[in-house]
Amino acid sequence: QKEVEQDPGPLSVPEGAIVSLNCTYSNSAFQYFMWYRQYSRKGPELLMYTYSSGNKEDGRFTAQVDKSSKYISLFIRDSQPSDSATYLCAMSAQGAQKLVFGQGTRLTINP
Amino acid sequence: EAGVTQSPTHLIKTRGQQATLRCSPISGHTSVYWYQQALGLGLQFLLWYDEGEERNRGNFPPRFSGRQFPNYSSELNVNALELEDSALYLCASSRWGALDTGELFFGEGSRLTVL
Numbered sequence: 001q002k003e004v005e006q007d008p009g010p011l012s013v014p015e016g017a018i019v020s021l022n023c024t025y026s027n028s029a030f031q032y033f034m035w036y037r038q039y040s041r042k043g044p045e046l047l048m049y050t051y052s053s054g055n056k057e058d059g060r061f062t063a064q065v066d067k068s069s070k071y072i073s074l075f076i077r078d079s080q081p082s083d084s085a086t087y088l089c090a091m092s093a094q095g096a097q098k099l100v101f102g103q104g105t106r107l108t109i110n111p
Numbered sequence: 112e113a114g115v116t117q118s119p120t121h122l123i124k125t126r127g128q129q130a131t132l133r134c135s136p137i138s139g140h141t142s143v144y145w146y147q148q149a150l151g152l153g154l155q156f157l158l159w160y161d162e163g164e165e166r167n168r169g170n171f172p173p174r175f176s177g178r179q180f181p182n183y184s185s186e187l188n189v190n191a192l193e194l195e196d197s198a199l200y201l202c203a204s205s206r207w208g209a210l211d212t213g214e215l216f217f218g219e220g221s222r223l224t225v226l
Binding site: 008041102 | 152
């Protein structure tokens with residue numbers, strides 16, 4: 001079993017839709033949760049960071065962490081074509097020596 | 112401020128050869144990470160260097176090795192190349208302790224093709 005599972009998609013939605021991206025994980029030691037965005041032919045860039053459980057909002061983006069269910073989500077409101085990218089979840093444990101990534105979900109927002 | 116730079120952008124090798132990939136971190140960053148991004152597999156952790164020392168290593172065979180130089184740049188060496196080594200190799204840099212916050216800054220990668 002992989003430490004982090006993420007549906008690779010692809011996911012295609014119309015402009016303006018609410019997008020939900022999810023990851024599950026098996027390691028209960030994970031405390032730090034991140035979402036990265038990777039445009040085609042580019043390296044990933046950090047989008048959101050959350051510590052432990054709870055929600056965090058940044059503009060049109062909301063990250064949720066449910067440690068009891070070992071489940072994290074990223075919501076994108078009012079999606080735009082410029083949001084088309086691959087979204088990767090990542091997580092680490094206290095004193096971690098590596099960041100563990102999900103497989104990435106390829107998202108396309110259609111105008 | 113210059114970002115993380117990687118070279119070469121593309122590299123084509125044949126089975127059994129060696130490949131060397133290079134990475135220059137952001138100024139002020141002491142940690143360098145190497146990840147392999149193969150099709151459909153996401154980012155797989157390879158190596159972490161900080162202050163010239165190897166801090167952690169992922170589940171890859173010993174033919175994957177690297178080093179970090181005094182100026183914090185790094186190189187990744189892959190010996191005895193196999194077809195399945197074909198992938199995008201991403202380098203990231205950070206300040207110490209960034210694994211807790213995810214503040215890793217990635218380069219655009221080196222695409223290695225093994226024929």
